[in-house]
Amino acid sequence: MDLKCFIAILIGKLVFFINKLFGRSGTALPGLVAQTIDKNILFKLSSALEGKTIIITGTNGKTTISHLLTHILTQSGNKVLHNTAGSNLERGIISLYLNNFSFISKKRYDLKVLEIDEAALNSLANKLKPDVIIFSSLFRDQLDRYGEVNTVRDKWQRTINQLPDNVTLILNADDPGIASLGVKTNKKTIHFGICKKPAQNSEPFSPLDFNRCPLCNHPLNFKYHTLSHFGDYSCRHCSFKRPVPQVCFELTGNKTIINADKKRSVLNTNLQGIYNLYNITAVLTIALYLKKDLKQAIENIRNFKPAFGRQEKLQFKNKILTILLVKNPTGFSEVIRTYLTQGKKKDVVILLNDKIADGTDVSWIWDVNFSPFTKSVNKIILGGTRRYDMALRLIYEGIDRNSLVFIEKADEILNQIDAFDSKDLYIFTTYTALLTLEKLFVKNNLKKKWED
Numbered sequence: 001m002d003l004k005c006f007i008a009i010l011i012g013k014l015v016f017f018i019n020k021l022f023g024r025s026g027t028a029l030p031g032l033v034a035q036t037i038d039k040n041i042l043f044k045l046s047s048a049l050e051g052k053t054i055i056i057t058g059t060n061g062k063t064t065i066s067h068l069l070t071h072i073l074t075q076s077g078n079k080v081l082h083n084t085a086g087s088n089l090e091r092g093i094i095s096l097y098l099n100n101f102s103f104i105s106k107k108r109y110d111l112k113v114l115e116i117d118e119a120a121l122n123s124l125a126n127k128l129k130p131d132v133i134i135f136s137s138l139f140r141d142q143l144d145r146y147g148e149v150n151t152v153r154d155k156w157q158r159t160i161n162q163l164p165d166n167v168t169l170i171l172n173a174d175d176p177g178i179a180s181l182g183v184k185t186n187k188k189t190i191h192f193g194i195c196k197k198p199a200q201n202s203e204p205f206s207p208l209d210f211n212r213c214p215l216c217n218h219p220l221n222f223k224y225h226t227l228s229h230f231g232d233y234s235c236r237h238c239s240f241k242r243p244v245p246q247v248c249f250e251l252t253g254n255k256t257i258i259n260a261d262k263k264r265s266v267l268n269t270n271l272q273g274i275y276n277l278y279n280i281t282a283v284l285t286i287a288l289y290l291k292k293d294l295k296q297a298i299e300n301i302r303n304f305k306p307a308f309g310r311q312e313k314l315q316f317k318n319k320i321l322t323i324l325l326v327k328n329p330t331g332f333s334e335v336i337r338t339y340l341t342q343g344k345k346k347d348v349v350i351l352l353n354d355k356i357a358d359g360t361d362v363s364w365i366w367d368v369n370f371s372p373f374t375k376s377v378n379k380i381i382l383g384g385t386r387r388y389d390m391a392l393r394l395i396y397e398g399i400d401r402n403s404l405v406f407i408e409k410a411d412e413i414l415n416q417i418d419a420f421d422s423k424d425l426y427i428f429t430t431y432t433a434l435l436t437l438e439k440l441f442v443k444n445n446l447k448k449k450w451e452d
């Protein structure tokens, strides 16, 4: 280790210590200070910290995949370093590494599980020295920040091509944008997805973000869809088609079967929605890559508790609140499909913010499929900085404007919820509103999770 790096680590650790002394929990500052002293600090720390590095990236599913993976690896006795706080940009990762680096060189972790922002991946991939990268999904998301899906895909492809040949790619076979990353590369690829056409196949519920071939731009031919543009597809012009997944899920009646390593197992999980079956299958594909006991891994999924805002349930008086993070048309449409298309009418809360972390352009709400709201929802509480944009969107969908209740401040949410009849309430929230909500729940002692 060179002197510059040594000083950067030392000062970075000092910033951590001072932060702690003043009760601050900031995750970026120590990383920022260390990076200012040594701009190659991340690469050096990645080399110094032992253990395989697993990167998880993509539009949707990153947080659930990384938390679930950490859960099953920890349960099987591994020591895992994971950016749990969601600091998925460079400074956050440097801080994580600094905090866990020891000058006394002994192995402290078996694996590093890193959730990485899909745009940040392009500048971080080389520095993090990954052994494996999981690409979960590619949807239109914050177009003003990330760009269109083809732009994101092409940047990923260039990043992959610059990585050493020993990096393994774990790819979603059913997402043409993701699967196409494995075509023009000499890296080893492993695919996950659905095993075969589901018995109940319906028209796509969420918008299709890929209906043209990512490689030649001719229209894709779909045999069926599972979720947005996920499904079984082939290109009418070039030879690109859905690869056969090595790990897959099968929907049979009310059971879900996992097919992996030539074995079939019944899956028991509290995670709902087909998008979570993709997340779970991605995690099991990593488990297979790591040569873990798959039967045990599937068993350990049963007692997994979701991360905050990812189908997390809280109890408030006699009600159960389900918190659902929404950030793009497909994600929002799919949580609506999962929660509102069956059962009796419900009350819901929608919090729409337009801060930088949410995306300042909220026009994406016009691509969300809100049609179930007309039949499945009683009252709708609307909050957040762009609540009136959301109201307009819902009124255009045919929602009675008298069913809309507006709140000015987050503090009013609990009073409003209390006045509602519903015992089950769904809160759809964008990212920065979720952070406000978290503070509110902690303040009101609702932090304890509802146990199913």
Ligand SMILES: [Zn+2]
Binding pocket: 213, 214, 215, 216, 217, 218, 235, 236, 237, 238, 239, 240
């Ligand atoms: Zn093609």
